[in-house]
Amino acid sequence: MFARHASLPLRHLSAVASRGAALPKTKVLTLRMRQATAIRESPFAFASTSFQMSRLQSSSSDVVAPNDGANAKINFAAGADEATLMAALQDLLDSAGKGGRWTLIPSGQGLERGFRFKNFAKTWVSPEESHSAAYLLASPMIHITYTDFMTAVSLQCKLKNHHPEWSNVYNTTHICWTTHNPAGLSGKDVELAQLCDALARDFGEVVTTDNDSGGSGSGSLKQVTERVVRIAGDCCVPKKTGTTTTTT
Ligand SMILES: C[C@H](O)[C@H](O)[C@H]1CNC2=NC(N)=NC(=O)C2=N1
Structure with a gap:
């Protein structure tokens, strides 16, 4: 969508950002540096006061994640x-039954989920940055061209000064948000979990029926990565079958 917005005057870009609209598909981002602050405003308003307040009757301890970090x-x-x-989490947590795909990590201190895309290019390819001739003038402009989910997420991280714990294997990214x-x-x-959901949709997340989006039940990135490799299937790493073959 941003590709479409790219031809619009800059004031339209900042309007999109400040209106609180769902994050547009950000493929070509052209910003005057002084306008970058507009993007800092959350494109997502957290749940409105009318939002499922009845669900909040239950305490936070009632929400459990059905992952390996049971309960x-x-x-x-x-x-x-x-x-x-809590209101926002009703839409995010798979345990809430509203279509959310995030699970709590075993410590309860974060959210995690896996994302799968068509190929590596949609998942993570370094962006190209260029500066217009106006860079030397009073109102410099930066052009960032990118086509992948992880770069889109990383730019949001930069803006919000918050980093993920994440791993990538080919077309799959596993993300944990914890502070x-x-x-x-x-x-x-x-907020960043919500952004990831929106960005994943924009970059054509491949939603499969097998359970590849839930929690890893592990705080270990190594284990997370191993798990992602197991489910990636269509990359260069042969899918593990659970049986071992020995050669003599
Ligand atoms: C100094 C700086 O603001 C802090 O280190 C920020 C940066 N990003 C962060 N990211 C995460 N995930 N947790 C933090 O506590 C955190 N702190």
Whole structure:
């Protein structure tokens, strides 16, 4: 969608960002540097007050994730707006039964899920950045051209000063959002999980019926990556079958 917006005057771009509209498909991003701050405004409003407030009657400890970290309970970061985040989590957590695809990590301090795309190019290919001739003038412009999910996510991370724990194998990315300081699940984690869902849709996430999007039940990136390799299937790594073959 941003590719379509790219031909629009810059004021349209900032309007898109500040209106709080769903994040557009960001393929070509042209910004005046001073307008980058407009993007910092959340493109997602957290749940409105009318949003499923009845579901909030239950305490956070009622929401459990059916992953290997059985019965994980939400562990919010100090200072988190728990009521607002609980409302947003109803749409994100698979355990809430509303189509969400995220699971709590076993500690309850974060959300995780896997994403799969058509190929590596849709998943992660370095963007090209160029500066217009106006770079030396008072109103410099940066042009960033990219076509992949992970770059789109990383730009949001930069804007929000929050980083993911993630791994990539070919066309699959596993992401965990957790806040390190203060430790726990924070508003930034929830907001970036929402952004990931929207960006994944825009970059053509391949949704499969096998259970490849749930929690890893592990805090170990190595284990996460091994799991992703197992389910990737269509990359250069042979799919593991569970049986071992020995050669003599
Ligand atoms: C100094 C800087 O603001 C902090 O280190 C930020 C950066 N990004 C972060 N990202 C995450 N995931 N957790 C943090 O606590 C965090 N802190």
